[in-house]
Amino acid sequence: MKTTTFGVDLAKRVFQVHWVDMDTGEINRRQLKREQLVTFFAKQAPALIAMEACGSAHYWARRFASFGHQVRLIAPSFVRPFVKRNKTDVADAQAIWEAAQRPEMRFVAVKSEAQQAVLTLHRVRAQLLKMRRMQINQTHGLLYEFGAAVHRGSHSMSDAARMLGELADALPAMVIDTLREQLQRIEALTRDIRAIEHRLAAWLRQDEGATRLAAIPGVGLLTATAAIATIGEASTFRSGREFAAFLGLVPRQSGTGGRVKLLGISKRGDVYLRTLLIHGARAVLSHPKHLSDALQRLLARRPFNVVVVALANKTARTIWALLAHARTYQSGYVAHAA
Template identity: 80%
Template sequence: MKTTTFGLDLAKRVFQIHWVDMETGEIGKRQLKRDQVRPFFANRAPAVVAMEACGSAHYWARQLTGLGHDVRLIAAHFVRPFVKRNKTDAADAQAIWEAVQRPEMRFVAIKSEAQQGVLTLHRVREQLMKMRRMQVNQMHGLLYEFGAGVPAGPHGMTHAARALTELADTLPAMVIETLREQLQRIEALTHDIAAIERRLAAWQREDEAAKRLMAIPGVGLLSASAAIATIGDASTFRSGREFAAFLGLVPRQSGTGGRVKLLGISKRGDVYLRTLLIHGARSVLTHQKQFSEHLQHLLARRPFNVAVVALANKIARTIWALLAHGRTYEHGYVAHAA
């Protein structure tokens, strides 16, 4: 008996399903309310269920996998070419059904609840960092209008508080009070960010994979935890280069007539993790005293930022190798071809 393939278009309330009966060839289309999705698939024989990797996709993937189905998540930009007409729920479900049957289609690894929990901490921290950066920059600009120069960065807020005390006799009380409230908000954001980092550190102490990743030069707490949570299952990628391409750390290609031109990095995939790896690579090249022969030659013939991205690419490949093969980091390790 052939396995039935379902294309499931996710939504908040109304879900659309598309499938073809393998015995009769009849095309099935159906709308389901949110509370009807699980009972519908619970009464079906094990099948292939395809969904776009969008909001709530990993939750439904875990739910349907628990029912015995083979769930496959597809990136949204891989589904779009199969939409034949106007974008509707029915057209999207049919496009998902067609896309999942392509032999070379790539799928997104299903994340566990623990991995999504770690990503949640990272997303909240990232937003708090942006909010604090906005508040700090505004504080600098407002104090500068009154002739008070404050050192850059959140650490300069101590000088900002001192400047407010000095300006208390010359500025209106309502201005001083408002700026002090701004300082309190910055302090509260800093406290919240530190609390999230403590939670990540506590998780890292109990996770063996994170400990192994942090042995890589340029990989710290944030990079290690974000990498583990973002990758999901490392076996999804066939090689370290595929993982680096997933992060957008490989060159874009443009070619015709058999001639291929390499451009800048593609910048595809997860921006957050790519940024962390590039910052880690820059820290290594800035603070490390001794470099390998490869890095020495690279820095001698290429600009510094190009070398930073190249090192970030190498770090990404190393992360994949440690996770995919369960290895520990070895300085100077050289892979041997089979």
Template identity: 60%
Template structure:
């Protein structure tokens, strides 16, 4: 028996629901207040509910799945293709209803609250790192206006700031010197907040089996391991490691017509943050590995360094999927063999 299909456009206070009755063809399109959204589905037979992967969608997906419904979260790009005419809530809900029934649309994983909490820590850490960089660059820019230029790097900034402020204290107002000293002190506070988040992520890694498993892969550290497990959700949702790597944007894009296909650079689709961590991890392996693998040595002879880095990041992503999907431990000497 086929399930009914619903398209839901999630908003802050009012949700738009679109559905077509499979027997009569009757179209239902109506608004539902936030407080009555779950009540609308609580007594219904199990159905397929499609939503766009946006703010709050993970929460509603978990609640609907607890009621026995099947929920499919879709990226906005997949939904946009089905929006016809003017864009409004009614058109968006209809587009979601159409997109959720397409077999080729790759759904976004519905994450547990624990996985989403880990991703929240990553987002807050990323924001603090950005604030720290902005603060440091702001100090350098202000001091340059008074003829003080420092070497590149945070360590050089910390070494020079005391002497710089002492020299400028005779020329500039005390209110500016005190403010510059306070802004410099803020960098240490940001360091402490970032370190505290990393300690919490480290504690989660030690108690999570999946994180400990993939942390054994060269180039996969604390941030990459925790972000990969939380972002992926269920590894078995992907058919293969290649699909997971392509989902992260590490596979080549392609263009072509008339049977001729031309491969481009990496597509850069998917999660930018996790893809960046994997590429940085691969670059660290290539830079610091004392005994690079035979695969790395062979590909390094044929390809430029950046291509080798992305290729290794792709291989790391496939290894992560293989370990989690098949519940295996990392083995450095393992050789993958296709079944006969």
């Protein structure tokens, strides 16, 4: 007996399900409420359930897997070509069902609760950093209007507090009080950011894979934990190059008539992890005394930013190799052909 494939269009309250009866060939469409969706799939025989990798997809994937179903998550960009004419919930569910039938379709690994929790910390930290940067820039601008030039960066808040004290007699009290409250908000954001980093560090010490990744040059606390949480399962990618392509660290291609032209990096995939890898590579290259001969030769003939991306690509492949083959990092390791 063949396994039935269900295409589910996720939503907050109203879900759309599409499937085809394997015995009769009848096309079925059904709209279900949130509480009805769980009951519906709990009663079904083990089946293949396909969904878009969107909000709450990993939660529902774990929930359906607990019922004995096989779950496949598909990137929304891979589902879009199968949507016919108008975009509706019915059309989306059918498109998901059709995309799941393709033999070469790429699927997204289902994340565990722990991996989603780590990503939650990263997302909150990134937002707090953005808010702190906005507050600092505004404080610098407001002080500059009164002739106080503060150095750039988050470490200049002590200078800002000192200058604010010097201007206390020259400015209205309401301005001084408001700017002091602004400095207090910046300090509170800094404390919150450090608290999140302490939680990530505690999780890294408990996770064996993240600890192995942290040994790679250019991979620190943020990159190691974000990589573990983003990849999910290393077996999702067939090679390190596929993982690098997933992160957008490979050239875009444009070709016709048998001629292929390589362009800049594609910048597809996870922007956050790609940014961390590039920052890590830039930090490694900023210490030329500790660079390998290969990197020094590459720096001699290629622009600095090109070498940064190349090193980030190599770091991404190394991350995949360590996770896929359960290895530890070895400096100067050379892979041998089978």
